[in-house]
Amino acid sequence: MNEILKVVLSLSLSGTLLILLLFLLRFWFKGRLSRQWQYYIWLVVVARLLFPFAPEANLMAMIFQGIDRAAEQTNTDSAYIQLGDAADIPQTGGTAGQNNLHREPAGTAESANRPMWKNLWIGWLVAALILFIRKITVYQDFVKYIRAGCVEVADIELLERFGKLVDQNRIKTTVELYTNNLISSPLLIGFFRPCIVLATADLPPADFDYTILHELMHFKRRDMFYKWLVQFAVCIHWFNPFVYLMSREIGRLCELSCDEAVIRELDAQGRRAYGDTLLNAIGAGGSYKDSLVSLTLNESKELLKERLDAIMNFTKKTRWGIFTALMLTVMIICGFAFSGAYAADAHNQASTDVGMDVVSLYTNSVEIIGFQQGEQTAAKDVALNITEDNVKIQLNAVVDGDSHRTLEVIAPNGEAVRTYTFNQDGFLSGSQEYIFGSDMIMVTDVVYPGTWHVRLSTNQTPAAETFVTAKLIDPFVWGFTSDTDISDEIGDEQEPDDSGDEQETDDSPLLTQMYDYYRTYEQTKDDIQNGYIVNTGVSFSVQAMPTVTGGGGTSFYVNHDNRINVSITLKNLIDGTGRDRWMPDSFVSLEVYDPSGKVAYSFYKEGTEIQDAVDIDTELAVYPGEWRYRISFAYTTNGTDLSDMRIALKYETIYEDDIQWLVDNKLNKIN
């Protein structure tokens, strides 16, 4: 709930900026713009104070997010300081023993730190409510008091005169006319059943007319609503001294603009008479003065003087045209938008745009999103503007143990196409990933142009750092390019077996993706139409260590007795066995399993054997049932000789239903 207070504070701050702006401009456009415009332009400020809407990039967002981060920092710092004194801190999940200062006790330390701040919003709300309710009750008392002393105007001539004025002003509601000798100046009371109350009905006819016209104009323009809206804003921002200045200024402009609206219709003589009326009104007796509650004809001598000046200097045409007024209005509305509001979101999102030239095909990976150690934020979101067709997003996440994160890749339509979870040991689980060492690499399918999002969220305070880098890759070159070379980054504690173990239990869709990384969606589609069950392969002209091991293979359903053409090409693959202790021994293997699970075809080469060129073209008989193929390999390339690895399985006879099955279950299952 403190979020609401933050919103209010940000609105207050940006509103104050606008108030100051308008006050500065006031001297400038005093005589040059109509009082009416000046009166209504303050609506923009009131709106800014009341409505938390703003475009994403705005001043308040920047200021307040900076404050947020600073606050988090001080919170974690103080949490750690407090924990230094605490006695035995029980270790949870004992292995990662670097820091003794950990999250669990941190929870209690934080809450001990914060109750005062957390409940500040209650103080604000209570004060605002009290002020507003008080205003309402004071108004109601006032109205009651006035009504009690009201005397109906019985003089039919006056009533008629009054009635005619009401008619002339095209007011459809019935307005009552009263006198009350307790008031000092004429009032308009009532929002929906309006009454005009005069101090006395014994006025020269001209004075009567102008007084009535003035009050009727207030009613016609619904000034009382505007006034109450302002009062509401004042109550909400009771702590801000500038809103009181604003309220007074708007009150002043209310009267001035009302005058202006009335004398617009009058000729020079009429205007003079109007001024006389204002002067005469000072003399009226009465004791009840309350400028908040009623719309009075004269507030103070200063105001009166200003009004008289304005009447004298009134010209039908203002010095600056409508165009200038419009321009100023637009400028001020921009000020409204830019000064902005704190976007208090349940997830405290900080959304930034990562442009195309940052995450692209032609640059190395760039860090796009991450959590600091112990950062309190619940979720972060970054937008990736992808304009290229035919690319895939490759994400690398660097995590330490105890991470507790969820990483999602979200398509422009809002659907999460990839979800990965980092658990407490830092390991990854989720859809379609490739794990290597402790650096997690995730590759999406071919992405279509649009604004994609990568979202990092957590349901616990992450004790360790995470950062995620992204780059775009060519769909058919998937391997380790120089900036994703893991050999520099792997820590000592990670066993290669772990990654192998992780993968063995993985299901086929993972590896299907792998092979299709070497083929674009379009190419796979064409392949399938041409009868290919799989047609994958890659050439490297750089040093690479392509490795795909484990997995259960990919199934494909055969509907008819048929033959499958098996073709395998290997060229310039280098045996990398033993080069690094984390690298698997080099090998290339293809297995095809029949519906009973027996191996129907097998190709296997390991170690130095893979360095011999291979060119196989053979056939395999198949019958209806669910078959499976599995392709695994690990080799290196030297970057000097162009390597080539191609594996294809193709139906000899193409049947529609076989093709359709592949389309449904292989091509389109990807997404």
Added chain:
Amino acid sequence: MQQISDYELELMKIIWANGGTAFYAEIVKALEDKGTPWTKNTIITLLSRLANKGFLKASKTGFRNQYIAVVCETDYQEEQTKTLLEKLYEGSAKGLVSTLIQKDLLSSDDYDDLRKYWEGGGCGK
């Protein structure tokens, strides 16, 4: 019963003459006929004052406003007369009658009628 102004009385008379109830439009027409075409604001102001004082009840039938007299003419006359008697004649009708006679405010026909009425002992019409 509250006091009503002369103009409010005018409106009451119109409504009484119309059978104790009248539509707004009928009231407007009657006023025009009488030669006092008041503005809409005035008419409605007076009508709502009468309603507030309990003399009229306003009801809306469809889109038209209808005003129904709650106080009948005779009641009003009775009240006013009582007030007059109390104020000027200490509640004694005799004083009133003698003023009427002395000041030649009664014609002989009126006197006969009055006599009969008095001896009849009831309220009229």
